Amino acid sequence: MLRLKPAGIFKKVCEAIKDVTHNVYFDLTEKGLFMRFLHSSSSGAAWVEMLLLSDYLEDYRSDHKVSMPMNMNINDVYEIFDGDHDDYNGVIALMSITSGFLAFNFEDSIMFSNMHSADAPPLSVPPEYRDLANLEFHARVKMPALKFEHICAKLGLIDKTVRISVKEDTVEFLTYCFSIIASVVCKQTSIDKSGDELKCVEIQTIKPVSLTLDVKHLKLSTKATPLSNTTTLTLYPGKALVVEYNVGNIGYAKYHLPHQEDKTEEV
Incomplete structure (x- = not known):
């Protein structure tokens, strides 16, 4: 479970990737919430990784010792933030991942987004980037x-x-x-x-x-x-x-x- 305050930062993250890929792997770890995806083309694959640190997320906890990769359509999430919740800086969004769905708890409503392939294996770093560090x-x-x-x-x-x-x-x-x-x-x-x-x-x-x-x-x-x-x-x-x-x-x-x-x- 994690609490985003303000929720607007998550909306900006969705905006940064929603026109690039449909499927994003969400990975909850002790370090924080990772979002990863590959963008493939004829010139090779671009590897994208985003992280929201657990220190920034209120009431954050990872209930599993191992990461939980989940593949979902990022547009489903973005549409949740594209409704009547204009004051994102004043909204607290509670996001929990259970049984293959995301639950967003706003001040006046709760919205859900279905997950896809919740049991999918972790998205591996492409070999060409694995040794960069x-x-x-x-x-x-x-x-x-x-x-x-x-x-x-x-x-x-x-x-x-x-x-x-x-x-x-x-x-x-x-x-x-x-x-x-x-x-x-x-x-x-x-x-x-x-x-x-x-x-x-x-x-x-x-x-x-x-x-x-x-x-x-x-x-x-x-x-x-x-x-x-x-x-x-x-x-x-x-x-x-x-x-x-x-x-x-x-x-x-x-x-x-x-x-x-x-x-x-x-x-």
């Missing part, structure tokens, strides 16, 4: 989430892939199609006296690195923009880009995106 990343970039979303949207109009390159204190986003070449370069900037992180780009470079990503996967990761003011890009050479949104001290959303063959290498 043990690998050394070559660069990490923290930047405004809206800026990253804008870059992905603009470059995505030109071609299907974008190359992200980090060198010293510079990160470049580049794509091209026939005679059209588009590039966005961001230099490292420090937080000004006002402490406005929305204007800040922080770059940590261990070694120069370039990754080429499918635009569809990049746009997928920007679905979580409403969850955080900033996003962090971690580049693992020849492997993957991890796009992370920290939701304050509440939890996080992580998108693991596969590296593509770099057709822009000669540009």
Whole structure:
């Protein structure tokens, strides 16, 4: 059982994934509530993991020592929050998982959403991402989430892939199609006296690195923009880009995106 206060954060999580996938695995553990899913395409599979920490969830308890993976249609959950409950910041939602359904207890009503395949096995981390935690990343970039979303949207109009390159204190986003070449370069900037992180780009470079990503996967990761003011890009050479949104001290959303063959290498 867990109590979300305010319930609006769960609505934002649903908004971030409802147009991307239908089935999400809910996993209640001692650490908190995990939501995981795979987004497959011709260019590989993107692995998405979201976590709401148990410290943030009121009256949270996991009645089982092992995790309880459950596969459900996220649109069923989103529709519950899309009704007459407009003041999500003032609503306490009690969510319990029993016998294959979710129960949402609002101040004035109780709503239910059926689970699917409640006895389904856990969703395993794809092999290509399983060892990332043990690998050394070559660069990490923290930047405004809206800026990253804008870059992905603009470059995505030109071609299907974008190359992200980090060198010293510079990160470049580049794509091209026939005679059209588009590039966005961001230099490292420090937080000004006002402490406005929305204007800040922080770059940590261990070694120069370039990754080429499918635009569809990049746009997928920007679905979580409403969850955080900033996003962090971690580049693992020849492997993957991890796009992370920290939701304050509440939890996080992580998108693991596969590296593509770099057709822009000669540009």
